[in-house]
Amino acid sequence: MHSTYAATPIARNPVPPLSGIALRSAAAAPHWLDPLAASGMIVRKRRNEDIVAQGEASEYCWQIVSGCVRTAMVLEDGRRLIGEFHFAGDLLGYEALGGQSFAVSAVSDVVLRRLRRTAIEAHAGRDPKFDAHLRQYMAAQLRAARNRLAVLGRGTAGERIMSFLREMHARLAPAGAREFVLPMKLTDIADYLGLALETVCRGMADLRRAGAIMTNRSQIALLFPAGGAGALH
Amino acid sequence: MHSTYAATPIARNPVPPLSGIALRSAAAAPHWLDPLAASGMIVRKRRNEDIVAQGEASEYCWQIVSGCVRTAMVLEDGRRLIGEFHFAGDLLGYEALGGQSFAVSAVSDVVLRRLRRTAIEAHAGRDPKFDAHLRQYMAAQLRAARNRLAVLGRGTAGERIMSFLREMHARLAPAGAREFVLPMKLTDIADYLGLALETVCRGMADLRRAGAIMTNRSQIALLFPAGGAGALH
DNA sequence: CGGCCCATTGAAGCTCATCAAATCGAGTGG
DNA sequence: CCACTCGATTTGATGAGCTTCAATGGGCCG
Numbered sequence: 001m002h003s004t005y006a007a008t009p010i011a012r013n014p015v016p017p018l019s020g021i022a023l024r025s026a027a028a029a030p031h032w033l034d035p036l037a038a039s040g041m042i043v044r045k046r047r048n049e050d051i052v053a054q055g056e057a058s059e060y061c062w063q064i065v066s067g068c069v070r071t072a073m074v075l076e077d078g079r080r081l082i083g084e085f086h087f088a089g090d091l092l093g094y095e096a097l098g099g100q101s102f103a104v105s106a107v108s109d110v111v112l113r114r115l116r117r118t119a120i121e122a123h124a125g126r127d128p129k130f131d132a133h134l135r136q137y138m139a140a141q142l143r144a145a146r147n148r149l150a151v152l153g154r155g156t157a158g159e160r161i162m163s164f165l166r167e168m169h170a171r172l173a174p175a176g177a178r179e180f181v182l183p184m185k186l187t188d189i190a191d192y193l194g195l196a197l198e199t200v201c202r203g204m205a206d207l208r209r210a211g212a213i214m215t216n217r218s219q220i221a222l223l224f225p226a227g228g229a230g231a232l233h
Numbered sequence: 234m235h236s237t238y239a240a241t242p243i244a245r246n247p248v249p250p251l252s253g254i255a256l257r258s259a260a261a262a263p264h265w266l267d268p269l270a271a272s273g274m275i276v277r278k279r280r281n282e283d284i285v286a287q288g289e290a291s292e293y294c295w296q297i298v299s300g301c302v303r304t305a306m307v308l309e310d311g312r313r314l315i316g317e318f319h320f321a322g323d324l325l326g327y328e329a330l331g332g333q334s335f336a337v338s339a340v341s342d343v344v345l346r347r348l349r350r351t352a353i354e355a356h357a358g359r360d361p362k363f364d365a366h367l368r369q370y371m372a373a374q375l376r377a378a379r380n381r382l383a384v385l386g387r388g389t390a391g392e393r394i395m396s397f398l399r400e401m402h403a404r405l406a407p408a409g410a411r412e413f414v415l416p417m418k419l420t421d422i423a424d425y426l427g428l429a430l431e432t433v434c435r436g437m438a439d440l441r442r443a444g445a446i447m448t449n450r451s452q453i454a455l456l457f458p459a460g461g462a463g464a465l466h
Numbered sequence: 467c468g469g470c471c472c473a474t475t476g477a478a479g480c481t482c483a484t485c486a487a488a489t490c491g492a493g494t495g496g
Numbered sequence: 497c498c499a500c501t502c503g504a505t506t507t508g509a510t511g512a513g514c515t516t517c518a519a520t521g522g523g524c525c526g
Contacts (some may be wrong), residue, residue, distance in 0.1 A: 081383045095372040139328040145378035150314045152385040153427030194386030
C-alpha cells in the first residue's frame with residue numbers, strides 16, 4: 001500500500017506532499033500540432049475563467065499546453081452538462097463551426113495556444129501526415145463521445161462514476177501508476193456524469209467502502225484499474 | 234388539418250395511403266462520396282439483419298444508399314443503447330479503427346455501399362475538396378454526438394422524446410412538411426434515448442394529448458417544429 | 467478566530483423502470 | 497370473411513434509484 005494513503009476508510013492524516021505522483025509532463029514529447037505552434041498565440045487563464053462563451057461563434061481552436069479545461073452547456077433553468085475535460089496536448093473547438101453550443105472555461109489555471117481554424121485547414125491541405133493525425137484525432141473524439149453516450153444513457157450512478165475514474169486514470173496517471181490527482185471539483189464531475197453532486201459523493205464513498213478506490217483530498221488511487229463495472233468503461 | 238390524420242386523439246380510421254408524404258428521395262442529388270462509388274460494392278440487408286457484429290474489427294465503412302440502419306451496443310446483462318440511426322446518404326463506420334464497440338444492423342430493408350477505409354483515406358489525400366467534406370462530416374457527427382450527451386445526461390423523458398422527434402423531423406421530413414414516417418420501433422427509440430419503451434409510449438401519448446404531435450401508425454406530424462422543450466433540441 | 471468553499475450525511479419526494487396484463491393490427495390459413 | 501397467431505403498443509400498479517432540500521463538518525486563508 002502506498003504511504004500516501006491512510007489505512008482507514010476516511011483519510012484523516014495531514015496532507016502529505018504529492019510524493020510519487022508525478023503529473024504527466026506537459027509538453028515533453030513532440031506533438032502532431034507542433035508545426036502550427038509558431039502561428040498560434042499563447043493565452044493564459046486562471047481557474048474558472050471563461051475562454052469561449054456559450055453560443056459565441058469563434059474562428060479559433062485551442063491547444064491545451066498545461067492545465068485542465070472543460071466545455072459546458074447550460075440550459076435556461078440552470079441544468080448544466082460538461083461535454084468534455086481537456087488536458088495538455090488536447091485540441092479543442094475544431095468541430096464547432098458556426099456558434100458552439102458548449103462554452104469553454106478553465107478548470108485549473110491553464111496555458112493555451114490559440115490556433116486559427118483556417119490555419120489548421122490550410123496545413124492539413126499541405127501536410128498529409130498532419131491531415132491523417134487530424135482525422136485520427138477527430139475519430140478518437142467521436143468514439144469517446146459515443147462510448148460516453150452508453151454511459152449516460154444506460155449506466156447506473158455507480159457505473160458512471162467508475163467509468164469516470166477509469167477515464168481519468170487513463171488520461172492523468174503516469175504510466176503504471178494507480179494514483180492520480182483529479183483537478184476538478186465534485187460539481188464538475190456531477191455535471192460530466194449527469195448526476196447530482198451528492199450522488200457522486202455517495203457513490204465515491206461506496207467505492208471506498210467496497211475497497212475499489214482509496215482517496216485523500218483530490219488524490220485517487222484506483223485499486224483495480226482493469227475490471228469491475230462491466231463493459232461500461 | 235391534414236386529411237391523413239383523425240381528429241380524435243386516438244386515430245381509429247383505416248390506414249390511408251401515404252398521401253402527401255413523399256419520402257426524401259434516396260440518391261437524386263450528387264453526393265460527396267460519389268467519387269468512391271465505383272470502388273464500392275453494393276450490399277443488401279433485410280430488416281433486422283446484422284451488418285457488423287459488436288467488437289468485430291472491420292476494414293470497411295458503409296454508405297447508406299436507401300433504408301435505415303442503427304448502431305447498437307449491448308451489455309452483458311442485456312441493456313442496450315443505440316448509438317445512431319443512419320439514413321440515405323450517411324457514411325458509417327469511418328471512425329471505428331480497431332474493433333468497434335457498436336454493432337451495426339438494419340432497421341428496415343437497406344441498400345448499402347461497402348467502402349474500404351483505406352480507399353477513403355487514399356482519396357482524401359488526393360482530393361482536397363473530398364478531404365474537406367470528410368472533415369466536415371466528422372465534425373457534424375461529433376457535434377451531434379455531443380448535443381446528444383446533453384439530452385441523455387440532463388434531459389427528462391419528455392425532453393428526450395421531443396428531441397428525438399425534432400431530429401427525425403429534420404432528417405426525414407420533406408422540406409416544409411410537418412409529417413414524416415418513423416422507420417423504427419418503440420424499442421429502438423427507447424434504446425436511443427436511454428428509456429424504457431413503456432416510458433416512450435407514455436411520453437408520446439402525453440405529447441399527443443398536449444397537442445404537440447399527431448400520430449397515425451408510424452406517421453408523425455410535429456405541430457410545432459420550432460419551439461417547445463427548451464434548448465434540448 | 468471567523469468566513470468561505472466544498473464535501474458529506476440525512477430525510478423525503480418524484481421520476482422512471484419493472485412487472486404484468488390487455489389490446490391492437492397485420493398476416494395466415496381455413 | 498372469420499378465427500387464430502404473433503409482434504408491437506398501450507395501460508396499470510408498484511418499487512428502486514436518484515434528486516432535492518436541509519444541515520453539518522472539514523480545510524484553508526484572511
